[in-house]
Amino acid sequence: MKKTIIVIAIVIVLAGIVIFSGGQYDFSSGQGVIGFVKAYGVWAKAIVGNVIDITGYVIRKPWIPQ
Numbered sequence: 001m002k003k004t005i006i007v008i009a010i011v012i013v014l015a016g017i018v019i020f021s022g023g024q025y026d027f028s029s030g031q032g033v034i035g036f037v038k039a040y041g042v043w044a045k046a047i048v049g050n051v052i053d054i055t056g057y058v059i060r061k062p063w064i065p066q
Contacts, residue, residue: 015043 019025019039026032 016040019043 019036025036025039027036
């Protein structure tokens, strides 16, 4: 469980770095911070949606032999 939390934290931090390194957001202004937060939110929402889709697919799979 501890390793999973560490991996998730690393992914979250790396995603923030990738979004920040795009150079589109100026953190010295409120608009830049809001833009970054919105971009990060869109990314996080997409990740959650993908996890839900994959989980649904795995649940519907016939795992027990017939």
